[in-house]
Amino acid sequence: MKNNNLNMFCITLEPSHIDFIKSLDYIPVGLGTKKFPQDCLTDQSGNNISKKNKFYGEYTFHYWLWKNYLNKITQDWIGFCQYRKFWSLNFTPNNEINLSNLKNKILKKIPEQLNNFEVILGNPFFVNQRKIMKFIKKGFPLIVSNPQVLFDSKVRNIKFHFDLMHGRNNLDKAIDLLNNENKNDFREFVNKEVSFNPHNMFICKSKKLLISYYNEIFPWLEKCEDLFGFEGLKGYGLTRIYGFLAERFMSYWFKKNANFKELPILFHDVRESLSQ
Numbered sequence: 652m653k654n655n656n657l658n659m660f661c662i663t664l665e666p667s668h669i670d671f672i673k674s675l676d677y678i679p680v681g682l683g684t685k686k687f688p689q690d691c692l693t694d695q696s697g698n699n700i701s702k703k704n705k706f707y708g709e710y711t712f713h714y715w716l717w718k719n720y721l722n723k724i725t726q727d728w729i730g731f732c733q734y735r736k737f738w739s740l741n742f743t744p745n746n747e748i749n750l751s752n753l754k755n756k757i758l759k760k761i762p763e764q765l766n767n768f769e770v771i772l773g774n775p776f777f778v779n780q781r782k783i784m785k786f787i788k789k790g791f792p793l794i795v796s797n798p799q800v801l802f803d804s805k806v807r808n809i810k811f812h813f814d815l816m817h818g819r820n821n822l823d824k825a826i827d828l829l830n831n832e833n834k835n836d837f838r839e840f841v842n843k844e845v846s847f848n849p850h851n852m853f854i855c856k857s858k859k860l861l862i863s864y865y866n867e868i869f870p871w872l873e874k875c876e877d878l879f880g881f882e883g884l885k886g887y888g889l890t891r892i893y894g895f896l897a898e899r900f901m902s903y904w905f906k907k908n909a910n911f912k913e914l915p916i917l918f919h920d921v922r923e924s925l926s927q
Contacts, residue, residue, distance in 0.1 A: 658726040663734035708894035713767045717865040728761045730854035734822040742915040769909035771854040773916040775846035778812035809841040817888045828874040840903040847902040
């Protein structure tokens with residue numbers, strides 16, 4: 652890695668992306684069922700849960716990293732991005748990003764002014780700002796049971812959004828399985844907050860902090876497997892429920908346990924550019 656203070660792992664499902672990811676000076680990570688080059692990291696060797704990738708998403712790599720690779724990392728900062736979502740110090744509208752200028756816009760090194768922070772999270776996604784008609788179309792029974800959500804944006808909190816998108820009361824049931832240290836605080840977080848930091852993307856300064864997070868998230872998700880299983884999960888919102896649970900918990904846990912900074916996440920789907 653040329654960037655002496657940042658180890659950035661870039662996750663993709665396509666072997667054709669590997670050379671481009673390397674050109675960004677990022678570390679390519681191949682997930683899914685396709686065959687990747689031998690010099691590309693995947694979640695399929697050593698101690699792994701790669702068979703759960705359909706349900707866990709990025710977290711099968713996090714598990715692999717935790718169990719097999721963390722001790723090999725020497726850089727201060729450890730970051731994660733995706734083939735169509737990239738970190739930046741400054742926001743750029745999607746229509747102004749292309750394959751040529753993307754390399755100059757993405758984060759290559761953590762600047763000194765951010766050294767006082769322990770973790771970087773993506774700018775928040777506000778769940779209460781979606782159009783009312785989308786709420787009605789997606790979850791009419793849920794709205795009928797609590798019509799206040801149509802008139803009070805504060806009621807359209809993280810819990811309401813999760814119930815709407817990933818199954819009513821599933822978040823509450825999952826929170827019940829947390830340890831006492833996090834159960835009440837996380838429940839308060841999802842009922843109070845109207846935004847979370849999206850895409851399961853973060854940049855962590857400390858391996859110790861990252862390991863502490865992994866020690867919390869994976870035992871909880873494993874307990875959730877006993878609750879939700881795998882075979883009965885239909886549709887994207889339920890099939891990836893473990894990744895969506897982790898996404899909300901990630902925002903809560905790092906904000907509770909670390910001094911954090913929020914940065915923009917740029918969107919550019921390199922599949923479209925590389926296919927041209």
